[in-house]
Amino acid sequence: MAHIDTSLPPEPTGAAARLAASHATDSALKLYGGWFCPFVQRTWITLEELGVRDYQYVEINPYRKEPEFLALNPRGLVPTLAVPGGKSGEEQRPLYESLVVCEYLDEEYGDAAKTGRLLPTGTYERARARLWINHIATRIVPAWYKLMQHTPDKKFSLDDARAELQKHLKAFAAEMADGGPWFYGEKFGMVDIALAPWAKRLWLIDHYKEGGTGIPKSGEDEVWGRWRKWMEAIEDRKSVKETCSSDERYILAYKRYAEDKTNSEVAQATREGGALP
Secondary structure, rough: OOOOOOOOOOOOOOOHHHHHHHHHOOOOOOEOOOOHHHHHHHHHHHHHOOOOOOOOEEEEEOOOOOHHHHHHOOOOOOOOEEEEEEEOOEEEEEOHHHHHHHHHHHHHHHOOOOOOOOOOOHHHHHHHHHHHHHHHHHHHHHHHHHHHOOOOOOOOOOHHHHHHHHHHHHHHHHHHOOOOOOOOOOOHHHHHHHHHHHHHOHHHHHHHHHOOOOOEEEEEOOHHHHHHHHHHHHOHHHHHOOOOOOOHHHHHHHHHOOOOOOHHHHHHHHHHHHHOO
């Protein structure tokens, strides 16, 4: 049986700790999450962007799958959203898979949100948004892990992994609306949320891998310039900052990925650039 590391600190820190504390009161709507998990952050950002106030954040260790949590989600993965249901409204109905959960929240709360829906309302633009969300899920995120988990014994080089991530990020940036800063221009939306947690963690690749991501920090390349504009906006977005723990914690959490020693389901699936589990 693969060794599962359960030694990670058990709680968020910094801004994420403050936000979690403000949502510690029991609520019928519960987000079960792990502070280090970008898939969880995706969902948490969505809750905050939609202005949902009555929800409970429940920190768990997904590597220690407690019976109560497994009863709710047999896969034992985070994020898991417990949705009230039944005639009494007390029954907990589970939803999981971060993109599914985000779309549910958008459909359930988006019409009442000050910002409106996070997915475009037009049929074509909504389909196009899903197309680029799929690009993030099937190309950018696996390439992110492939580069982060590169070790000298791999069949592919560090430069190859870096070039693959750059290619997928640049293709994404080339589709952004002119002006910006967001994917669709002035309105922050689901496409931005889908990538934000991994974009926010790109600095960890710079920290752990020689040569880092290799994304140019300046220059005349119009597409990379558009990417930098988007990145600056992401790093300054309130919902992104408030769902992040301290940098020191992320360095600790991702050391296992950088050394390719973690046996999480994501790591096992993506260490060679494969699809998400």
